[in-house]
């Protein structure tokens with residue numbers, strides 16, 4: 001037997017030589033999983049209380065463990081904790097420190113559990129809180145959009161399909177379309193949170209433990225809905241990480257679409273909105289530039305989270321049950337996804353509601369693209385012309401308008417009647433942008449009255465969620 005190094009590691013019993021230095025660094029995770037220290041301590045406290053109740057620990061042992069863990073939590077929060085990569089991860093760093101502080105009682109904490117159920121518990125506790133923070137930012141962003149929608153219900157913007165002017169819209173309606181995306185994102189987050197709130201602790205390494213543990217007790221203390229029903233599944237399951245990241249990727253896909261529209265709208269070619277200077281930056285060479293960098297970075301952030309999603313799916317693919325060390329690789333993408341989502345939501349919840357619409361420019365653009373052509377066709381249908389014929393009649397009128405450089409609303413009655421004798425003086429009511437909007441007065445339509453109804457509905461929902 002070779003001489004054993006006086007290693008700090010907690011599992012060296014069966015080893016006869018020290019870990020290779022590179023391997024030690026390569027396998028360590030404490031530099032990133034230390035982020036879980038509060039959850040880890042919380043789980044350990046619940047476990048210690050339960051072990052004492054079950055008669056596995058004495059009450060003095062329990063009390064000394066609890067006091068020691070509370071001190072360690074302080075120490076870490078203050079930045080005084082001696083993190084060591086030789087102790088691998090957050091779990092063993094804390095456990096070793098506990099033993100250093102309180103002696104042999106510390107060595108009993110790990111009775112009846114494994115790092116496999118410990119890490120699965122820690123990450124679920126962490127993500128549960130992270131989703132609360134994300135939901136709060138989603139709600140703040142939603143509120144901002146709803147208020148903007150209310151202020152701008154009567155503001156007219158061209159609506160696009162194929163990025164060609166299609167039909168006029170209420171700008172408030174457009175803001176509420178963004179709001180709807182965020183409502184679904186919130187639902188996905190809350191749904192993911194519901195499903196992850198099941199407790200793995202007590203599954204131990206994979207098969208459960210021979211100690212008389214009380215999982216209902218730790219479950220209640222940690223605020224989980226129930227203990228997991230299968231120890232094998234619950235130490236190997238990382239669905240919550242994939243599911244959360246999928247919900248995050250969809251959320252960031254939404255914010256990237258919003259970002260893209262704002263980038264277009266602030267471009268001088270559109271010139272539909274102004275962003276307050278505090279959200280923009282300039283160019284080091286072109287003095288005239290005011291760039292929508294926040295929106296561009298938000299658009300770009302989508303890439304890394306999409307990458308994390310693919311990374312996590314690939315990480316889990318084909319893994320045999322139960323725990324495999326591969327799973328250590330779930331943390332960095334997961335943490336980065338949480339950070340990225342929170343940053344993006346914070347940026348947009350601040351910036352988007354501060355957008356200043358340039359109403360005249362939007363209005364002029366909506367007038368330019370024959371955006372009431374559908375209204376003219378609908379008018380002809382109401383006068384008895386079959387829709388297909390009406391479509392062709394209006395097409396001819398638009399062609400004439402393009403050739404002459406004149407909008408439908410600006411053609412005189414005789415000209416319009418040249419295309420169809422079904423057209424009367426009342427046609428001008430439908431050819432205006434305001435008339436076009438007001439006509440779409442049904443649930444989900446863009447009429448300003450409907451937009452205000454939706455604003456009221458959204459406000460009631462937001463008040464309920466507060």
Ligand code: ARG
Pocket residue numbers: 029033089115116119323325327328329331
């Ligand atoms: N650090 C590991 C992880 O992040 C948890 C430890 C389990 N390690 C082990 N050798 N069983 O998943």
